[in-house]
Amino acid sequence: MAWVLKMDEAIESGLVHDFDASLSGIGQELGAGAYSMSDVLALPIFKQEDSSLPPENETKHPPFQYVMCAATSPAVKLYDETLTYLNQGQSYEIRMLDNRKAGDIPEINGKLVKSTIRVVFHDRRLQYTEHQQLEGWKWNRPGDRLLDLDIPMSVGVIDIKTNPSQLNAVEFLWDPTKCTSAFIQVHCISTEFTPRKHGGEKGVPFRIQVDTFKQTENGEYTDHLHSASCQIKVFKPKGADRKQKTDREKMEKRTAHEKEKYQPSYDTTILTECSPWPDTPTTFVNNSPTPAPTFTSAQHNTYSVPDSNSSSPNHQGDGTSQGSGDLHPSATIQETQQWLLKHRFSTYTRLFSNFSGADLLKLTREDLVQICGPADGIRLYNALKARSVRPRLTIYVCQEPLRSVQLERQDAGNGDSSNGAIYVYHAIYLEEMAASEVTRKLALAFNIPLHQINQVYRQGPTGIHILVSDQMVQNFQDESCFLFTTIKAENGEGFHIILK
Numbered sequence: 001m002a003w004v005l006k007m008d009e010a011i012e013s014g015l016v017h018d019f020d021a022s023l024s025g026i027g028q029e030l031g032a033g034a035y036s037m038s039d040v041l042a043l044p045i046f047k048q049e050d051s052s053l054p055p056e057n058e059t060k061h062p063p064f065q066y067v068m069c070a071a072t073s074p075a076v077k078l079y080d081e082t083l084t085y086l087n088q089g090q091s092y093e094i095r096m097l098d099n100r101k102a103g104d105i106p107e108i109n110g111k112l113v114k115s116t117i118r119v120v121f122h123d124r125r126l127q128y129t130e131h132q133q134l135e136g137w138k139w140n141r142p143g144d145r146l147l148d149l150d151i152p153m154s155v156g157v158i159d160i161k162t163n164p165s166q167l168n169a170v171e172f173l174w175d176p177t178k179c180t181s182a183f184i185q186v187h188c189i190s191t192e193f194t195p196r197k198h199g200g201e202k203g204v205p206f207r208i209q210v211d212t213f214k215q216t217e218n219g220e221y222t223d224h225l226h227s228a229s230c231q232i233k234v235f236k237p238k239g240a241d242r243k244q245k246t247d248r249e250k251m252e253k254r255t256a257h258e259k260e261k262y263q264p265s266y267d268t269t270i271l272t273e274c275s276p277w278p279d280t281p282t283t284f285v286n287n288s289p290t291p292a293p294t295f296t297s298a299q300h301n302t303y304s305v306p307d308s309n310s311s312s313p314n315h316q317g318d319g320t321s322q323g324s325g326d327l328h329p330s331a332t333i334q335e336t337q338q339w340l341l342k343h344r345f346s347t348y349t350r351l352f353s354n355f356s357g358a359d360l361l362k363l364t365r366e367d368l369v370q371i372c373g374p375a376d377g378i379r380l381y382n383a384l385k386a387r388s389v390r391p392r393l394t395i396y397v398c399q400e401p402l403r404s405v406q407l408e409r410q411d412a413g414n415g416d417s418s419n420g421a422i423y424v425y426h427a428i429y430l431e432e433m434a435a436s437e438v439t440r441k442l443a444l445a446f447n448i449p450l451h452q453i454n455q456v457y458r459q460g461p462t463g464i465h466i467l468v469s470d471q472m473v474q475n476f477q478d479e480s481c482f483l484f485t486t487i488k489a490e491n492g493e494g495f496h497i498i499l500k
Contacts, residue, residue: 061099061100061101061104062099062226062228062273063100063104063105063226064096064097064099064100064212064225064226064228065099065270065271066094066096066210066228066270067094067095067097067268067270067271068084068092068093068094068095068208068230068268068269068270068271069092069094069095069267069268069269070084070085070092070268071084071244071265071266071268072084072266072269073085073243073247073265074248074251074262074263074265075251075262076263077261078260078261078263080263081230081272082230082231082263082266082269082270083205083231083232083233084230084232084233085232085233085235085239085241085243085244086186086232086233086234086240087235087236087237087239087241088186088187088188088235088237088239089185089186089187089237090185090237090240091183091185092183092184092186093153093181093183094117094181094182094183094208094210094271096156096174096176096210105225107214108176109177111214112158112173112215113173113174113175113212113213113214113221114171114172114173114212114213114214114215115172115173115174115182115211115212115213116169116170116171116210116211117147117149117169117170117171117182117184117208118147118166118168118170118208118209118211119146119147119168119169119188119206119207119208119232120207120209120277121133121204121207122204122205122206122207123204123205126193126204128351129351129370129371129372131347132347132351132371132372132373132376133373134146134167135373136374136375136376137167137188137192137193137373141187144167145162145167145168145187146167146186146187147168147170147184148162148184148185148187149162149170149172149182149183149184150183150184150185153183154181154182154183155179155181156174156178156181157172157173157180157182158173159173184208186206186232186234188206188234189203189235189236190202190204190234190235191203205231205232206231206232206234207229207230207231207232208229208230208232208271209227209228209229209277210227210228210229210271211224211226211276211277212224212225212226212227213225226273227273227274227276227277228274230271244265248265327339327360327383327384329358329361330357331356331357331358332357333354333355333356335357336352336355336357336359336360337349337352339357340352343380343383345376345380345383347376348376351371361384363384365377365378365381368380368381368384391429391430391431392430392431392433393430393433393473393478394427394429394430394478394479395427395430395476395479395481395482396426396427396480396481397425397442397481397482397483397484397499398424398481398482398483398484399446399483399485400484400485400500401422401423423483425481426446428441428442428445429441430473433473433474434470434473435456435468435470435472435473438468439453439456439497442484442497448486452494452495453494453495453496453497454489454493454495455467455496455497456468456496456497456498457496457497458472458500459498459499459500465498468499482499483499483500484497484498484499485497485498485500486498
């Protein structure tokens with residue numbers, strides 16, 4: 001029995017010795033120091049799995065690279081997109097680099113390519129209303145462009161074109177095999193598109209995007225090759241330098257651990273690949289010459305467009321509730337579209353194509369300014385709230401009935417003027433404070449042909465007739481009441497109006 005136990009111990013010790021030897025062999029194979037993961041992955045058991053992975057040289061390789069010579073901000077989180085500060089109107093170089101490998105896109109060898117550089121909004125909400133935002137900027141800065149190419153400083157660019165309808169883009173041809181640099185100037189600043197509330201708001205970020213195309217068989221440069229963009233903010237002259245210095249000083253005050261969460265500042269900005277900018281406008285904006293949509297609703301013919309010479313301050317017509325100027329919450333989508341067209345907001349019919357009256361009325365003043373820009377946003381808000389311009393002067397006029405004139409003549413001797421006539425006055429709202437405006441609005445209020453009115457007089461002391469002039473109108477008391485009669489002109493053509 002003791003012999004059996006000794007044999008078991010011998011066998012066990014032998015197995016342990018063999019196992020230790022095998023382990024020491026593995027250690028010798030991997031080395032005496034720390035093992036290398038690449039050596040482990042090189043073992044045969046991993047080779048079959050590696051064969052299913054795509055080779056490294058098959059990764060996507062962009063054909064071009066665009067580098068803007070402007071430093072990135074140091075106050076950007078590690079995994080966020082870079083941000084570059086630019087000065088308004090300053091020239092910045094964008095280097096157009098050929099990044100192709102041998103054999104890539106051989107069809108452009110020895111040929112030119114076209115690149116379009118544009119400044120666009122980074123915020124998606126502003127992208128939807130880009131046309132309105134740029135139109136508002138154009139209205140405030142007539143004759144200026146958002147983006148220009150500094151031609152004297154640029155190198156290798158050919159056939160430079162700027163479209164007057166696209167103030168934020170420039171395009172040119174260039175040879176990828178030659179040194180090419182485009183110097184751009186951004187003239188808009190980020191705070192120009194920030195709604196003014198109480199001051200001190202941060203400016204909106206922009207994007208500089210470059211789209212490159214090759215020539216098609218028909219000679220047009222429409223075959224897309226590559227697109228890249230970067231995020232920027234534009235400040236007034238020297239403002240970008242101050243902002244860069246401020247960010248750098250803030251980062252210097254942070255601890256080493258906090259600095260690890262931020263990416264370093266680079267001397268240049270590399271534009272990253274992105275989707276090409278759409279050539280056609282977004283579905284929210286109508287830039288095409290296509291006429292505004294028409295509607296075949298049964299109520300279409302009931303809308304009346306008021307005359308600009310209307311005597312009412314609201315310029316109200318005699319149509320339906322939408323035609324009279326007010327947009328009701330119960331208005332359908334078609335009625336809302338018709339209301340927008342009637343009030344000269346045809347540019348925004350596509351933008352609000354799915355809005356009912358209730359949807360449009362829910363928008364605040366800030367929402368409308370953000371969507372339509374300051375000018376049209378405030379105008380649309382006032383129209384929705386039915387805010388009318390208060391007239392400078394209001395007078396009340398009644399046409400003297402013929403029966404009343406006859407009775408007055410009969411009773412002139414006994415002073416009895418109670419002839420039972422009903423006097424109905426019309427309100428005349430004056431904005432120009434001119435005699436011609438009085439004549440025009442009297443004709444409109446009482447359905448008198450304007451060309452038949454020769455002169456307008458005011459009856460003065462002892463029954464004299466005083467010609468109504470601009471100075472007299474300007475001295476009318478507000479809410480004065482007048483009776484007026486008409487007498488035939490001396491030449492028999494037309495008549496005069498006498499205000500009493």
